[in-house]
Amino acid sequence: MKLPTDPAQNLAALIRCPSVTPAEGGALQTLEDMLKPLGFAVERPIFSEDGTPNIENLYARRSGNGPHLMFAGHTDVVPVGDEAAWTHPPFAAEIANGEMYGRGAVDMKGGIACFIAAVARHIENNGGPKGSVSLLITGDEEGPAINGTVKLLDWAAAKGEKWDASIVGEPTNPDALGDMIKIGRRGSLSGSVIVNGRQGHAAYPQLADNPVRGLMSLVDALLHPVFDRGTKDFQPTNLEVTSIDVGNPATNVIPAKATATFNIRFNDTWDAETVQAEIHNRLDQAAGRKKY
Incomplete structure (x- = not known):
């Protein structure tokens, strides 16, 4: 054979x-x-x-x-x-x-x-x-x-x-086979942020509570400042927003809820517990009275 x-x-x-x-x-x-x-x-x-x-x-x-x-x-x-x-x-x-x-x-x-x-x-x-x-x-x-x-x-x-x-055997070589051997990979954590508002007509915003505004401030808090500058063996931690959704096909309706999903790739500055704590801390500081 x-x-x-x-x-x-x-x-x-x-x-x-x-x-x-x-x-x-x-x-x-x-x-x-x-x-x-x-x-x-x-x-x-x-x-x-x-x-x-x-x-x-x-x-x-x-x-x-x-x-x-x-x-x-x-x-x-x-x-x-x-x-x-x-x-x-x-x-x-x-x-x-x-x-x-x-x-x-x-x-x-x-x-x-x-x-x-x-x-x-x-x-x-x-x-x-x-x-x-x-x-x-x-x-x-x-x-x-x-x-x-x-x-x-x-x-x-x-x-x-x-x-x-x-x-x-994950692919790690940026230019040619064998040009890089890695000793590990960054960790991965995914999550979502949900802001609840009050639905209404765009012509009467005073009667509604637009959750998109609150979500934008929370997303900004997740992205800034940078988590770290990288370590000896790993590139900087990065958080990427992968989806923003309001479940609303109409352009003249203020939505009742806005959701953002994200994925963070963290280096050895962090572990799963500390990076989650940092995310919650950023959201807590930015949230005010918003629910997420």
């Missing part, structure tokens, strides 16, 4: 799986078919939680007597958007000018394809690794990220799995 030593062929097989989160799309089965001939024992636990879709994940291990290296990644991809805007079909894995096109080629089926090819080449040329090698692959990274990595790590640890080192 031919081993999966060609990263391009591995990647093409994965891209052709339409694993748009939360769908598995055949991607984990494709991985299993690549890994079993290499001597990996493969398990595919399914995790669930109320209010979220059930997610299938994959853990594969090739056991040895030395240190244990784990490769971590995900096979789910973001939606394709307007498929007509693509220069190549998103799930065809077409190659043009030496580049393969497809949803997930970079984030992050390419990393998975290369790692499997590297293991396969080592086995083909040198025999099996002296230590243990495992792959921890989730199907829930681009979605809610509730039934993926954290639960898979806990599940594996409960089975007695221990790792000496881990490689996360």
Whole structure:
């Protein structure tokens, strides 16, 4: 049986799986078919939680007597958007000018394809690794990220799995392959701010309470001042407003409610608790009597 030593062929097989989160799309089965001939024992636990879709994940291990290296990644991809805007079909894995096109080629089926090819080449040329090698692959990274990595790590640890080192195959190279290796990622936290007002006609603002004005002041407080200037290993913390909505299709009606959603990427100046405290402090100072 031919081993999966060609990263391009591995990647093409994965891209052709339409694993748009939360769908598995055949991607984990494709991985299993690549890994079993290499001597990996493969398990595919399914995790669930109320209010979220059930997610299938994959853990594969090739056991040895030395240190244990784990490769971590995900096979789910973001939606394709307007498929007509693509220069190549998103799930065809077409190659043009030496580049393969497809949803997930970079984030992050390419990393998975290369790692499997590297293991396969080592086995083909040198025999099996002296230590243990495992792959921890989730199907829930681009979605809610509730039934993926954290639960898979806990599940594996409960089975007695221990790792000496881990490689996360997320894309990090800005210019050329291998030009940057990162030691971690910034944290991510999403939230929403809701301001309640009183609906009315735009011609009679004295009879209404426009929540948009209050929301604008709260959003400004979230954005200014900057959270920090960055640290030795990570870029500055940034907060991005991702949506503002009043649920009002009419242009002459003052809305009853205004909502803003945001996402903050925070560096090691903060942790989840301190960045939440900073957000609440900014909102408290700016809110006055507004409810949010």
